Amino acid sequence: MLDVLTRILVYGTIVSGIWALVASGFTLIFGVGRMLNFAHGTLFVLSAYFGIVFAKNLGINPYVSFILAVILVGLFGVAMYRFTISPIRHHDIMVIIVTLAIALLVEQILLLIFGSYQTSFPSLVKGVVTVGGIPVPVKRIAALIIAIIALILLELFTNRTKTGKSIIASAQDTEAASLMGINVERVFMLTMFISSVLAGVGGLLYSQIYAISPEMSMKALLYAFAIVILGGLGSVRGSIVASFIVGYILIAVTTLFGANWSQFAMLIAIIGILIFKPSGLFGVEE
Amino acid sequence: MIVEKLDIKKLAVLIVAFILAITAPFYVPEAFIYLIGLTFIFIILVVSWDVMVGYTGQANLGHTVFVGIGAYTAALLQVPSRFSASHTFAFLSAMPQAPIPVSIIMGGVMAGIVGLVIGVITLRLKGYYFALVTAVLPLVFMQTVFVWIDVFGGEEGFSIGLDRALGATTMGRYYIAFVLMIISVAIMLAIVKSSLGLKFKAIREDQEAAEAAGIDTVKYKLIAFLISSFFGGIGGAAIVHYRITISPEVYDIPLMLLIILAGVIGGLGTIYGPIIGGFLIYLAKNWWLRELVDRFLQGTHLPINDEVILYILLIIIAIFMPGGAFEEVRKRIKRD
Numbered sequence: 001m002l003d004v005l006t007r008i009l010v011y012g013t014i015v016s017g018i019w020a021l022v023a024s025g026f027t028l029i030f031g032v033g034r035m036l037n038f039a040h041g042t043l044f045v046l047s048a049y050f051g052i053v054f055a056k057n058l059g060i061n062p063y064v065s066f067i068l069a070v071i072l073v074g075l076f077g078v079a080m081y082r083f084t085i086s087p088i089r090h091h092d093i094m095v096i097i098v099t100l101a102i103a104l105l106v107e108q109i110l111l112l113i114f115g116s117y118q119t120s121f122p123s124l125v126k127g128v129v130t131v132g133g134i135p136v137p138v139k140r141i142a143a144l145i146i147a148i149i150a151l152i153l154l155e156l157f158t159n160r161t162k163t164g165k166s167i168i169a170s171a172q173d174t175e176a177a178s179l180m181g182i183n184v185e186r187v188f189m190l191t192m193f194i195s196s197v198l199a200g201v202g203g204l205l206y207s208q209i210y211a212i213s214p215e216m217s218m219k220a221l222l223y224a225f226a227i228v229i230l231g232g233l234g235s236v237r238g239s240i241v242a243s244f245i246v247g248y249i250l251i252a253v254t255t256l257f258g259a260n261w262s263q264f265a266m267l268i269a270i271i272g273i274l275i276f277k278p279s280g281l282f283g284v285e286e
Numbered sequence: 287m288i289v290e291k292l293d294i295k296k297l298a299v300l301i302v303a304f305i306l307a308i309t310a311p312f313y314v315p316e317a318f319i320y321l322i323g324l325t326f327i328f329i330i331l332v333v334s335w336d337v338m339v340g341y342t343g344q345a346n347l348g349h350t351v352f353v354g355i356g357a358y359t360a361a362l363l364q365v366p367s368r369f370s371a372s373h374t375f376a377f378l379s380a381m382p383q384a385p386i387p388v389s390i391i392m393g394g395v396m397a398g399i400v401g402l403v404i405g406v407i408t409l410r411l412k413g414y415y416f417a418l419v420t421a422v423l424p425l426v427f428m429q430t431v432f433v434w435i436d437v438f439g440g441e442e443g444f445s446i447g448l449d450r451a452l453g454a455t456t457m458g459r460y461y462i463a464f465v466l467m468i469i470s471v472a473i474m475l476a477i478v479k480s481s482l483g484l485k486f487k488a489i490r491e492d493q494e495a496a497e498a499a500g501i502d503t504v505k506y507k508l509i510a511f512l513i514s515s516f517f518g519g520i521g522g523a524a525i526v527h528y529r530i531t532i533s534p535e536v537y538d539i540p541l542m543l544l545i546i547l548a549g550v551i552g553g554l555g556t557i558y559g560p561i562i563g564g565f566l567i568y569l570a571k572n573w574w575l576r577e578l579v580d581r582f583l584q585g586t587h588l589p590i591n592d593e594v595i596l597y598i599l600l601i602i603i604a605i606f607m608p609g610g611a612f613e614e615v616r617k618r619i620k621r622d
Contacts, residue, residue: 030414036414036417036418038421084601084605087605088604088605088608091608092345092413093339093343093345093554094604094605094608096345096347096417097345097546097550097600097604098600098601098604098605100347100421100543100546101543101546101597101600101601101604102597102601104539104540104543104593104597105594105597105598105601108591108593108594108597109589109590109594112589112590112591112594113589218425218539219425221421222422222425225418225421225422226422229415229418233414233415260429260432260433261429261433263425263426263429264426264429264433266422266426267422267423267426270418270419270422271407271419274407274408274411274415274419275407278410278411278415
C-alpha cells in the first residue's frame with residue numbers, strides 16, 4: 001500500500017511537470033489574447049512526431065532533434081495564428097471552430113502518414129535511480145528538471161524583460177497596450193510562439209517517457225482543459241499549481257482503476273470545480 | 287413589396303423541394319433513397335445544433351453527446367435484456383420492448399435531461415466554460431461505451447433487430463424520416479421565430495445589453511440548450527431505428543465536425559442555411575467525396591482522404607465566409 005502511494009507521488013510529480021508546461025501554454029494564449037486554442041493538444045503531438053522523424057528517420061542526434069522540433073512547432077503555431085486565427089480573432093465561436101478543425105486535420109494527416117501505432121522519442125538519458133524505494137528511470141527525472149527550467153524561464157521572461165512586460169500589458173488591456181505603442185499583433189504572435197514551444201517541449205518529454213499516437217492530441221487537450229479550469233482560465237501560476245493536483249489525481253486513478261477511468265476522473269473534477277469554485281484557484285477577472 | 291416577392295420565391299423553392307422529396311423514391315435508386323433518408327435525420331441534428339449556437343451564440347462542441355444519448359437510449363429500450371449485464375441496473379432488463387415512437391421520444395427526453403444538467407452547471411458562467419465543457423463531453427461519453435462493454439456493446443455496438451426499423455421497406459423508412467424531419471424542423475422554426483427566438487438573438491448580439499433589458503440570460507440560454515439537446519436526442523434515436531444498429535461513432539468527433547461544417551456552410555442562425563448545408567454535406571460525404579478523392583489521388587501517396595478535404599473546407603469557409611457560403615454568394619450577386 002505504501003509502495004503504491006510513493007509510486008503515485010513520484011510518478012505523479014513527474015507527469016504533473018509535463019502537464020504544467022502544456023497547460024501554462026494553453027492558458028497563456030487565452031490570458032493574452034482571449035483565444036481558446038483547441039489545437040493546443042495538436043502542437044503537443046506534432047512536436048513529438050517532428051522529433052521522432054528527426055531522430056529516428058533522419059538519424060539526427062536526439063538533443064539536436066529535440067531543439068529543432070521545438071522551434072519548428074513554435075513556427076507552426078505562429079503560422080497558424082497569422083493565417084487562420086488572426087483574421088477572425090474577434091469572432092469567438094469561429095476561433096474555436098477553426099482551431100478544432102485544425103486539430104482534427106493534423107490528427108488525420110498524422111494518422112495517414114504514421115498510422116495509429118504508438119511510437120516514442122529516443123531517451124535523452126539512460127539509467128535508473130531509486131527514489132523512496134522505487135526505481136525511477138533517469139529520463140523521467142530529466143523530464144521534470146527540463147519542465148521546471150522551462151517554467152522558470154517563462155516566469156523570468158514575462159516579468160523581467162521589456163518584451164515580456166508588453167505581453168502582460170496586452171493581456172491586461174489590449175486597447176490600452178496598442179495606444180501605448182505596443183504592436184499587439186506582434187505580441188500575439190510572440191505569445192503564440194511561446195505557447196506552442198511550451199506544448200512542444202511537453203510533447204517531446206512525454207513521448208520520451210511514454211508512447212505517443214496521433215489520437216493523443218485530444219486527450220492532451222482534455223487534460224489541459226481540466227488543469228486550466230481548476231487553475232483559473234488565464235492564470236499561468238494557477239495552472240502550474242493545478243497541474244500538480246490534476247497530475248496526482250490522474251496517476252492515482254490510472255494506478256488504482258485503470259487508464260479507461262482517467263477521462264471520467266477529469267470530467268468529474270471539471271464539473272466539481274465549476275459547481276463549487278467556477279473561477280478556479282487563481283481566476284483572472286475580466 | 288420586396289419582402290413579399292422574396293417570400294413568394296422562397297415558397298416556390300420550398301414547394302419544388304417538397305415535391306422532389308415526395309416523388310424521389312419513384313425514380314431514384316433504392317441505395318440513394320436510403321442515404322437521402324439518413325440525410326433527413328442528419329438535418330435534424332444540424333438544425334438543433336444551430337438553435338443553440340446560431341441563435342444564442344454559445345459554442346456547443348458536444349452536440350454528438352446528445353445524439354449518442356438519444357441513440358443508446360432508443361437502442362437499449364429495444365433490447366432491454368442488455369441491462370442484465372449490469373449489477374445496478376439489472377432490474378431494467380425486465381422492461382418490455384418500447385413501441386418505436388416512445389423509443390424516439392425517450393431518446394429526446396434523456397438527451398434533454400442531460401443537456402439541462404450540463405446547462406445548469408456551465409451556462410451561468412462565461413461562454414468559454416461552456417465551450418470547454420461541451421468539447422470534453424464526447425470524449426468522456428465515448429469511454430462509457432468501452433467501460434460498460436456488456437451493456438453498450440463496445441466498438442462493435444449491437445443490433446436492435448430488423449422488425450424495429452422505422453419502416454418495413456427502404457421507402458417506408460425514407461418517408462417516416464422525412465416526416466420526422468418536417469415536424470422537428472417546423473417546431474424549432476416556430477420557436478426561433480417566436481418572441482423566445484428574439485430573446486435568444488438578443489443574448490447572441492450583446493449579452494450584457496440583453497441583461498440590462500431585463501432578459502434573464504441564463505434562463506433563456508438554458509431553454510435554448512434544452513430544445514437543442516432534446517432534438518439532438520430525437521435525431522440520435524431516429525438514426526438507430528433507421529439503421530437498426532448502434533455503434534459508438536454516434537458520439538464521435540467526426541460526426542460533430544460534420545454537423546459544424548454543415549451549419550457553418552449554411553450560415554449559423556438561419557435554420558434554412560443549415561438545412562441546405564446539412565443536405566449537401568451529408569450527401570457529399572457519404573455519396574461521392576470518398577470515391578472522388580480516391581480516384582484523384584490514386585497512385586500518389588499524399589496523406590489526404592475525404593475527412594482531410596472536409597476539415598480544410600471548414601477552415602477555409604470559417605475564415606473567409608464566417609456568415610456562411612450562401613450568404614456570401616448572395617452578397618456577391620447583389621453587388622454586381
